[in-house]
Amino acid sequence: MSSAQKRISKEFQECTTSPPPGMTITLPSETDLHKWSIQLTGPPNTPYANGVFNLTLSLPTEYPFKAPAVNFATRIWHPNVTNDATGNICLSVLKPENWKPASRVKGVLEAVRQLLVEPNPDDPLEARIADEFRTDRAEFDKNARSYVAQYAKAGK
Amino acid sequence: MDSDDDFISNMSSEDDVMQDDTDNDDLSAADEEFDVFDDEPDDNPAVTSMKSDKKKGVSFDVSFRVYRPIDVQNQQDEMIDEVNMILEMKKEDAAIMLRHFRWNKERLIEDYMDNPTKVLEAAGLGPSSSRPPELEVIPGFMCDICCEDEDGLLSFAMKCGHRYCADCYRRYLTQKIREEGEAARIQCPTDGCQRIMDSRSLDILLTSDLNERYRELLNRTFVEDKDILKWCPAPDCENAVECGIKKKDLDKVVPTVDCACGHRFCFGCSLNDHQPAPCELVKKWLKKCADDSETANWISANTKECPKCNSTIEKNGGCNHMTCRKCKHEFCWMCMGLWSEHGTAWYNCNRFEEKSGSEARDAQAKSRVSLERYLHYYNRYANHEQSARLDKDMYQKTEKKMVQLQTASGMSWIEVQYLNMASQALQTCRQTLKWTYAFAFYLARNNLTEIFEDNQKDLEMAVEALSEMFEKPITELADAKLKVDMMDKTAYCKKRRVILLDDTADNLANGRWTFSIDLKGLTAGAGSTGPRR
Known part of the structure; x- marks a missing residue:
């Protein structure tokens, strides 16, 4: 596993020194490089702006030959994130048939952030929310903002 | 395009099937093959007689061919060689292209002639340099996967030029082949690079046991890619069966095939022979029968096909x-x-x-x-299933019986073969009878149903009579008259079965049955094709 350790610590270093915009990455446990926690500030000009979202990223032992798993720990109103405590994300790069060993965590995190800028209602995890996003954007924005206010307030 | 295809396919009948097959969306071509099972009302007597001529023999038999593993391999090799010669490309590349086109050689050649660059790109064979791939040590190289950069690190790159260390390549391939069962479409490990791993690169990288598994998976994709090929589902049987019956015709025909290993199964759904019941009916019936169990409930709630x-x-x-x-x-x-x-x-x-x-x-x-009605049919279905199982035990005892009979009656081994014949007839007939009950369950009542039930009754009586004779003690079996009776009954059972299946298949092909369920199912897709002439 030493080769994976080398790669993971390198990636972690990269991600902490030049993180994707609006993200802070830390290790919840100094000894376990396989579990990362991410704090993401909602991108500006989106209903998620100013919200602070916590995410977890776990790297499987087979990493980088198997894709990492990313979950929202903070509840979020979004078509591609399950509206429950698990916060599963539907991200094509994380699917086994799309993941490549040369893919990077940073790319994954950028894709997660991009998902907040541009939700993808054609591949919904929450059909109801996707429906709302498509047909009643004002209502969607309102719901997303109220979720931010309720769950993703800074300092909470 | 149609006429072109026809021209090409005329050169070889085998290609004809392949070509038609992958061309599913081309309804006119597909329909033509199935003219026999036309469901239009026959207002033209000349056409009708011509059709019945075509159907000489038994209408419930379909034509098929059994391929041994070596035949499957040869078929692939032949097609690869052909493309290799016609398009003058390397064999590895020809193989990748054929797999990309799901072994539709005609379409590959046509598309390639049209726009080679686009086709190569789409098949994952993008722009290539001429140097053959090899393991190399490159000074100052760092592997982007494991981040190793030690001196003398062996590295490899396909023609796309994305270079990684040999260890990472191997781990990647092992993961794909062993864990994910992937073979034909393993891409370059680089994010976004769609270049497909070719067999020569794999030869360089893989250990022999992994390579063997890879070949096995490739063979599998060949059969799975082609709708006219199916693996024989019998355990340990490595044969594949070719049959031209299309999915959309499964409401008109029950394509039972006989593998060389002796296993009789339905080409449509790979289940054991279930004539005369069509696949969709069988699927619904089995689901219904299993509905009581928790597992079935879970499956229906959580899975789909x-x-x-x-x-x-x-x-x-x-x-x-x-x-x-x-x-x-x-x-x-x-x-x-x-x-x-x-x-x-x-x-x-x-x-x-x-x-x-x-x-x-x-x-x-x-x-x-309708539970009560269901139980009526289910009990009879289950009874035949049970009896068939008992008859199977009996079959194992038959041999012993035959030996005993030889000593008791002085008959030779050849002369006692009729017992074996009877036992086999019992099995086949019970299998058919079993499914007639599932069939009848979904049948709406009309005159045809009555004929069907008469046929069913005749077969059932004959089978029970034969079954009774079969179980007589050796002393009685030694009687020459009983032997003649039994041989007659065996022949009669077989005949009744053929009559029943023939009648059912004929009505099915012509769409005369009225079922309480939709046999097209969700899976058939094509649906009714409407008037054609």
């Missing part, structure tokens, strides 16, 4: 955009329709779910009322 290859799929998370792990078919979990045709219409799926939800509730209420 891939609309293309029928693999059972459990959705354990993720969105509605499903990609079948086995056949790579992309579909919507809600409506089971093609994802590509889906566009932005998933909204309708939401509605569809509501509607089907209420339908499901209605269906449940109805099923309770």
Whole structure:
């Protein structure tokens, strides 16, 4: 596993020194490089702006030959994130048939952030929310903002 | 395009089948092959007589061919050689191209002639340099996967030029081949690079046991890629069977095939022979029979079948955009329709779910009322299944019986073969009888049903009579008269079975049965094709 350790610590270093915009990455446990926690500030000009979202990223032992798993720990109103405590994300790069060993965590995190800028209602995890996003954007924005206010307030 | 295809296919009848087959969307071509099973009312007597001529023999038999593993390999090699010669490309590349085109050689050649660059790109053979791939040590190289940069690190790159250390390449391939069962479509490990691993690169990188597994998987994709080929489902049987029956015709024909290993199965659904009942009916029946068990409830609640290859799929998370792990078919979990045709219409799926939800509730209420009727048919179905099992034990005892009979009567081994024949006839007939009850359960009552039930009754009586004779003690079996009776009865049973199957298949082919269920099912897709002439 030493080769994976080398790669993971390198990636972690990269991600902490030049993180994707609006993200802070830390290790919840100094000894376990396989579990990362991410704090993401909602991108500006989106209903998620100013919200602070916590995410977890776990790297499987087979990493980088198997894709990492990313979950929202903070509840979020979004078509591609399950509206429950698990916060599963539907991200094509994380699917086994799309993941490549040369893919990077940073790319994954950028894709997660991009998902907040541009939700993808054609591949919904929450059909109801996707429906709302498509047909009643004002209502969607309102719901997303109220979720931010309720769950993703800074300092909470 | 049609006439071109016909011209090419005329050169070899085998190609004809392949070509037609992958050309599913081309309804006119597909229909032609199945003229025999035309469901239009026959208002033209000349056409009718011609059709019945075509159907001489038994209408429930379909034509098929059994391929041994070596034949499967040879078939692939032949096609690869052909493409290699016609398009003057390397064999590895020809193989990748053929797999990309799901072994539709004609379309590959046509498309390639049209726009070689585009086709190569799409097949994962993008722009290539001429140098053959090899393991190399490159000074100052660092592997982007494991981040190793020690001196003398062996590295490898395909023609796309993305270089990684040999160890990472091997781990990647092992993961794909061993864990994910992938072979034909393993891409370069680089994010976004769609270059496909070719067999020569694999030869350089893989250990022999992994290479063997890879070949095995490749062979498998060849059979799985082609709708006219299917693996024999018998355990340990490595044969594949070729049959031209198309999925959309499964409501008109029950394509039972005989593998060289002796296993009789349905080409449509790979289950054991279930003539005369059509696949969709069998599927519904089996589901119904299993409905009591918790497992069945769980399966129906949590899984669906891939609309293309029928693999059972459990959705354990993720969105509605499903990609079948086995056949790579992309579909919507809600409506089971093609994802590509889906566009932005998933909204309708939401509605569809509501509607089907209420339908499901209605269906449940109805099923309770009809439970009694169901049990009538089920008990008879189950009884034949049970008897067939007992007869099978009997079959194992038959040999012993035959030996005993030889000593008791002084008959020779050849002369006691009639017992073996009787035992086999019993098995086959019971298998048929069993399914006649599932068939009858879904049948609406009319004159045809009465004829069917008469046939069923005749066969059943004959089978029970033969079964009784078969179980007589050795002393009675030694009687020469009983031997003649038994041989007669065996022949009679076989004849009754053929009559029943022939009649059922004929009516099925001509769409004369009225069923209480839709035999097209969700999976058939094509649906009715409407008037054609």
